[in-house]
Amino acid sequence: MLDGRWAPGHLNELSAQECWDLLATHEVGRVGFCDGRGAVMLPVNYTVHDRSVLFRTSPDGLLGQHLRWGYAAFEVDEFDDYTQSGWSVLVRGPSRAADPGELPETDEARPVPWAAGDRSLVLRVTPDQVTGRRVMPS
Template sequence: MPQARPLSRSECHALLSSGVAGRLALSAPDGPHIVPLNYSVVDGAVVVRTSPYSVLGTHGRDALVAFETDSFDPDRREGWSVVVRGRAEVVRDRGQLDAIRHHWEPQPWASGARSLVMRIRLDELTGRRLGREPEPGPRVGEDQAARRDDVARSA
């Protein structure tokens, strides 16, 4: 049976930067919630867009949250998981919002207005891999740049 091994911070960052969707866990007055959403990694933070009236927009502001993204191959029994834990903060600064849009603004898959931009800084970043080592691939950031270009072409 394969052993799980911890990932280095740079491995975690590379895998996190290669993803497009994850799950954000937060606590609300009615209990814990796990919110699936898409994201981008910009300037050392996971960036998401949500509705100001969603569970995340209502109860996630300045709250301690956990964000997780992963990839698994059940047939091979291998995969990886990366977790970011930190405080979710609303991005209000016009210059920071412009920088996020310039880099690659998250494009929500669900319908509806998603005008609230939030981020979780990569202060606590951990991960682990189960199974064989990955094949060499793109460098950190190349995957998101390619996705940004794909989104721009399809718009």
């Protein structure tokens, strides 16, 4: 039955399960952290594992410096310019260097960066908050 939640342009909150289902459909998300001035956001390739988000980065890079032991935001979204609709999911939580013994067993479940270079540090974000929203087609 149509109600206000399906009205054009209405912003629906997603359930945690919907958020996890959507996170599993993508390969690229954006990691956010705070430096002395404000937020920084950088795209990464990721996988979802045990209700956490895994990505690889350089031990010496910005993400490695701030998120080997830090607090991360992670965002994935998809939008359609034509119907002016889409969804976004935001994950927030502590970020730590992943224990090699706790990584997924299969290669395809492990994150593989598109970008070349030394990206030997695997970081795991374990969410304490998972939220998402969907904007309905107008």
